Amino acid sequence: MSKVRIKYRKAEVLRWLSHMETYRAWMRIIRRSEIPIRYSEGFSPHPKISLGPALPVGVGSEAEYMDIKLEGDMAAATVRESINSKAPEALMVLEAKVIPDQTKSLGATVKYSDYRFYLLNERSDSLSAQERCVLEGSITKQVGKNRGQRIKCFEWSQGNEKEEQKNMIDFVLRLPVSTRVKDTLTDLDEVPDLKNCSFVVDRIAQWIGKDKMLAEPLQI
Amino acid sequence: MSSKYERQLYEILPDVRRPSRYIGAEWNQSSKDTGDVSIALAYPDVYEIGMSNLGLQLLYDIINSHERFHCERVFAPWIDMEAEMQKKGLPLLSLETKVPIKDSFDLFGFSLQYELTFTNVLRMLRLAGIPLRSEERDESCPLVIGGGPCAFNPEPMAPFFDLFLIGEAEDAILEILDTVDKEKQKQNRKPLREEVLKSLSRIEGVYIPAKGEINGSSRFTEKGEQGLSIKRRVMTGIDNLSIPKNPVVPYMETIHDRCVIEVMRGCTRGCRFCQAGIVYRPTRERKVDTVVKAVSEQIKATGYEDVSLSSLSTTDHSQIVEMLEAIANLSKSPGRSISLPSMRTDQFSVDIAATIAKMKRTGLTFAPEAGTERLRRVINKGLTEAQILEATTKAFKMGWSRLKLYFMIGLPTETDEDVIGIAQLLNKILSAARDELKGKNVGRIKLTVSVASFVPKPHTPFQWIKTLLPEEIERRQKLIRDNVKSKQIFLRWHDASVSVLEAALARGGRETANAIENACKLGAGFDSWTERFEFEIWKEAFSLAGMDVGEKAINVGEPLPWGHIDTGIDIDWLKREYELATSAEETEDCRDNLCSECGVCRGKIGLEIAGE
Known part of the structure; x- marks a missing residue:
C-alpha cells in the first residue's frame, strides 16, 4: 500500500462545484484513470480518497490537495499522468508526491489558505482615491478580525491587458483555515461606494504547520 | 466559442x-x-x-x-x-x-x-x-x-x-x-x-x-376517417441500434447516477393500466454480448461503478441470468453494483436480486399494484397472493430487511374490499416474515409502501375510465391507513389532486392548451415538485378556459383526442381488453407464443428475443 498526496486545480466553471460534487468527480476520474486505488472494507466499499479543506462554492483554486491510497506502489509521475489523461483541464493534477503512510491528514494539518481577491469594476473609470481608502480600511478590519495577514496589496492595472481586466484590482489575504471567506466577501460588499463591483476569489496556496513554520502540504 | x-x-x-x-x-x-x-x-x-x-x-x-x-x-x-x-x-x-x-x-x-x-x-x-x-x-x-x-x-x-x-x-x-x-x-x-x-x-x-x-x-375517430392518421415510429433490429459509448457524466448528483443500459424495449405482460406496456410494443431484447460490451465501454468511459439494466421489466429478459453473470465477471473491482429498476414480484426475481447482492446489496422493490387477487386480474398483473408472500418472505430470509412496495388506488372496479386488501396484504407480508424468521432480526424489518392514485392514460385498455375526485381518493387512502397496524409499515401517498390534474392533462383535447397557458400565466411551473404544486392555480386556469379539471368517463366508441395517433395497436383489442378487465379475466403474455392479436406485429415489426 502507498499513500499519494496530490495538488490540483479547481478552475474555470468548476469553481461552482460543491465539496461533495468535487469528491464525486474525483472518484470518477480516478476510476477512469485505472490507477490501483484502494477501497474501504465493508458492505459499501468506497475508494480511499480524502480531500483537503473544503472550498466554498464559487471560489476557484490553483492549490487544492487530496490524499489517495493505492494498492501497491506507483511512481508519483505515473499517477499524475494517468489521472490527467482522464481529468478535465479545469481539475488537473499539478503535482503528486508519494508520502509516508503515517502522514497526518490534510484536514488535521492545514492551517492557512491564501486567497486572491479580484475586484471587477464594471464602471469605465477606475476607483477614486476615496473609494480605495474605504476599501483599504475594510480589508484591514477584516484581516485584523480574522487574525489573518495581508500578503499582497492592490495592483492597479491600467487597461493594458485584456478588455475585461480593465480596472481590475487584486489583493491576497492569508486567512486561517477556519475563516469563512464568504463572510469576508459580504463585509466588503457592504462598502457602499463599491456596490457595482463583483468579486472573483481564488485560493492560491495552502499552508501546513511544520517545525513552527509554515510549509506547503507537499513539503513533507 | x-x-x-x-x-x-x-x-x-x-x-x-x-x-x-x-x-x-x-x-x-x-x-x-x-x-x-x-x-x-x-x-x-x-x-x-x-x-x-x-x-x-x-x-x-x-x-x-x-x-x-x-x-x-x-x-x-x-x-x-x-x-x-x-x-x-x-x-x-x-x-x-x-x-x-x-x-x-x-x-x-x-x-x-x-x-x-x-x-x-x-x-x-x-x-x-x-x-x-x-x-x-x-x-x-x-x-x-x-x-x-x-x-x-x-x-x-x-x-x-x-x-x-x-x-x-x-x-x-x-x-x-x-x-x-x-x-x-x-x-x-x-x-x-x-x-x-x-x-x-x-x-x-x-x-x-x-x-x-x-x-x-x-376529436378523432379511431381509424383516421378524417384523413389523418399518424403512425408511431418503431425501431426493428434493436440489437443493432447504437448505445452511447461515452455518455455525459454529470457533476451534480442526478437521479440515475450510474451507467444505464437499455437491455430490452417493450413489455408484453399486458398490465392494463400501463401506457408504456402498450406504446413500446413489441418486446425487443438486446443480446447478452451487446449489453456486456456496452457496460464495459461505458464503465471505462465514465468511471461509474454502478450499472443499471433498464427496461420495463428487466427480469423478463430471456437471458437475464447469463447477462448478470457476464457483467459480474467483467472486473473484480470493489464497489460495483448492478440494479434492475423494475422487477417482477416472484421467487425468480428474488434469486436474481440475491445474485446481484453478492456484489453490493441494493434495495429491493416490488409492485403488486393492487390489494386483492381479483383486482390484480382486472389490471392483468397476474400475481397470486401466494406468489407475493413467497417472494417477500424469501427476500427477508436472504437478508433484506427493507422492502419497497408499490400500490395503486382508484383502479377500475375497485371496491373498499380491494383497498382494505392492500393493508391486509401488508400485514400478511409482515406476519409471514415473522413466522419465517422466528424472531431473529424481525425488528429490523421495514416496509416502505408507496400508494399512487390511478391515472387513466391514452392508448391503454383503461383510457375510457373516469378518474376519482380528490375527496374520494383521500377517503380510500384513509381506509388503508386505518387498517395498517404495524409501525414497521411506512405509508407514502401521492397527492390526490396531482393525480386528478395528471389525468386531465393526459387525456385532454386541444382545448386543454388554454388551461395550460392560463396556469403558466398564473405562475404555475415545476408542478411535479411538491413544494411548487398549487391545485388552486390549476382550478382557476381550467375555469378561465371554461373547463373543469375533474375528468369524466369517455364512452367507448366516442371519438378521442388521440384517435389520430396510430400506435399500431388495434383499437378493437383495447376494447376487448377493457371488457376482459371488467370481468376480471386475464390475458397471457405473448412472449410464450400466445398471441392475443394486439395488432402491433406486422411486416418487419415483431418480437425480438435474444438467443433465438
Missing part, C-alpha cells in the same frame, strides 16, 4: 441555489459548437432530473455523432435562476456554449416525459423569447418539436408545437435534421417555416398539429 452571455450568467451564479446545474462542462460533453443543422434538446425540468433521462443521452449521442449535425442541451432553470435571468435580461441559454436558443438553433426539441412538466415547456419558450403558440411564430424562431411518451396524446400541447415526433426517434431524428438541411441548401437562405414543415410532414411519425384541426374539432 465563448458567448457574450457567459459572463453575465456567471455573475448570477453566486445568487442562485445549486449553481452546478448551469455550468455544463461535464466529462464527455460534446465539443462540437457548430453544424449544418443544429438542435437544442430540452428537458423541461431541472438539470438533475433531465440528465437522468436515457432518451436525451441517446439522442445527444446520435446527433453529435453525425458529422453535419450539432446538438446542445438545455434544461429548465429553477425559479430563482429564471427570475435572475429575467432581471438581467438574459434569454434561455444552451448548456454547452451558452448561446441563446432562439437565435442559434434550427430546432428546439422537447422531451415530454410527464404531464406535470408541461408548464415548464411554456416557461422555457417564454424565457427564450419564442412566442408560445406556433401560429404566432415567425421566421426568426426555431422549429419547436416535441417527442416522448406524452406525445402519444399531443393535443393538450399541440398549439405550442410546430411538430411532434410520435414513437422511437433513433432514425426519425436524423431524417428530420436531414430534411431541414436539404431545405436550407435548396433555398440557400433561411428557409420558410411553412415549406420546411411541409417537407417534414412526409416523414413517418411526424405530426404537424396545425394540420390537425378539422372543422374546429380535434
Whole structure:
C-alpha cells in the first residue's frame, strides 16, 4: 500500500462545484484513470480518497490537495499522468508526491489558505482615491478580525491587458483555515461606494504547520 | 466559442441555489459548437432530473455523432435562476456554449416525459423569447418539436408545437435534421417555416398539429376517417441500434447516477393500466454480448461503478441470468453494483436480486399494484397472493430487511374490499416474515409502501375510465391507513389532486392548451415538485378556459383526442381488453407464443428475443 498526496486545480466553471460534487468527480476520474486505488472494507466499499479543506462554492483554486491510497506502489509521475489523461483541464493534477503512510491528514494539518481577491469594476473609470481608502480600511478590519495577514496589496492595472481586466484590482489575504471567506466577501460588499463591483476569489496556496513554520502540504 | 452571455450568467451564479446545474462542462460533453443543422434538446425540468433521462443521452449521442449535425442541451432553470435571468435580461441559454436558443438553433426539441412538466415547456419558450403558440411564430424562431411518451396524446400541447415526433426517434431524428438541411441548401437562405414543415410532414411519425384541426374539432375517430392518421415510429433490429459509448457524466448528483443500459424495449405482460406496456410494443431484447460490451465501454468511459439494466421489466429478459453473470465477471473491482429498476414480484426475481447482492446489496422493490387477487386480474398483473408472500418472505430470509412496495388506488372496479386488501396484504407480508424468521432480526424489518392514485392514460385498455375526485381518493387512502397496524409499515401517498390534474392533462383535447397557458400565466411551473404544486392555480386556469379539471368517463366508441395517433395497436383489442378487465379475466403474455392479436406485429415489426 502507498499513500499519494496530490495538488490540483479547481478552475474555470468548476469553481461552482460543491465539496461533495468535487469528491464525486474525483472518484470518477480516478476510476477512469485505472490507477490501483484502494477501497474501504465493508458492505459499501468506497475508494480511499480524502480531500483537503473544503472550498466554498464559487471560489476557484490553483492549490487544492487530496490524499489517495493505492494498492501497491506507483511512481508519483505515473499517477499524475494517468489521472490527467482522464481529468478535465479545469481539475488537473499539478503535482503528486508519494508520502509516508503515517502522514497526518490534510484536514488535521492545514492551517492557512491564501486567497486572491479580484475586484471587477464594471464602471469605465477606475476607483477614486476615496473609494480605495474605504476599501483599504475594510480589508484591514477584516484581516485584523480574522487574525489573518495581508500578503499582497492592490495592483492597479491600467487597461493594458485584456478588455475585461480593465480596472481590475487584486489583493491576497492569508486567512486561517477556519475563516469563512464568504463572510469576508459580504463585509466588503457592504462598502457602499463599491456596490457595482463583483468579486472573483481564488485560493492560491495552502499552508501546513511544520517545525513552527509554515510549509506547503507537499513539503513533507 | 465563448458567448457574450457567459459572463453575465456567471455573475448570477453566486445568487442562485445549486449553481452546478448551469455550468455544463461535464466529462464527455460534446465539443462540437457548430453544424449544418443544429438542435437544442430540452428537458423541461431541472438539470438533475433531465440528465437522468436515457432518451436525451441517446439522442445527444446520435446527433453529435453525425458529422453535419450539432446538438446542445438545455434544461429548465429553477425559479430563482429564471427570475435572475429575467432581471438581467438574459434569454434561455444552451448548456454547452451558452448561446441563446432562439437565435442559434434550427430546432428546439422537447422531451415530454410527464404531464406535470408541461408548464415548464411554456416557461422555457417564454424565457427564450419564442412566442408560445406556433401560429404566432415567425421566421426568426426555431422549429419547436416535441417527442416522448406524452406525445402519444399531443393535443393538450399541440398549439405550442410546430411538430411532434410520435414513437422511437433513433432514425426519425436524423431524417428530420436531414430534411431541414436539404431545405436550407435548396433555398440557400433561411428557409420558410411553412415549406420546411411541409417537407417534414412526409416523414413517418411526424405530426404537424396545425394540420390537425378539422372543422374546429380535434376529436378523432379511431381509424383516421378524417384523413389523418399518424403512425408511431418503431425501431426493428434493436440489437443493432447504437448505445452511447461515452455518455455525459454529470457533476451534480442526478437521479440515475450510474451507467444505464437499455437491455430490452417493450413489455408484453399486458398490465392494463400501463401506457408504456402498450406504446413500446413489441418486446425487443438486446443480446447478452451487446449489453456486456456496452457496460464495459461505458464503465471505462465514465468511471461509474454502478450499472443499471433498464427496461420495463428487466427480469423478463430471456437471458437475464447469463447477462448478470457476464457483467459480474467483467472486473473484480470493489464497489460495483448492478440494479434492475423494475422487477417482477416472484421467487425468480428474488434469486436474481440475491445474485446481484453478492456484489453490493441494493434495495429491493416490488409492485403488486393492487390489494386483492381479483383486482390484480382486472389490471392483468397476474400475481397470486401466494406468489407475493413467497417472494417477500424469501427476500427477508436472504437478508433484506427493507422492502419497497408499490400500490395503486382508484383502479377500475375497485371496491373498499380491494383497498382494505392492500393493508391486509401488508400485514400478511409482515406476519409471514415473522413466522419465517422466528424472531431473529424481525425488528429490523421495514416496509416502505408507496400508494399512487390511478391515472387513466391514452392508448391503454383503461383510457375510457373516469378518474376519482380528490375527496374520494383521500377517503380510500384513509381506509388503508386505518387498517395498517404495524409501525414497521411506512405509508407514502401521492397527492390526490396531482393525480386528478395528471389525468386531465393526459387525456385532454386541444382545448386543454388554454388551461395550460392560463396556469403558466398564473405562475404555475415545476408542478411535479411538491413544494411548487398549487391545485388552486390549476382550478382557476381550467375555469378561465371554461373547463373543469375533474375528468369524466369517455364512452367507448366516442371519438378521442388521440384517435389520430396510430400506435399500431388495434383499437378493437383495447376494447376487448377493457371488457376482459371488467370481468376480471386475464390475458397471457405473448412472449410464450400466445398471441392475443394486439395488432402491433406486422411486416418487419415483431418480437425480438435474444438467443433465438
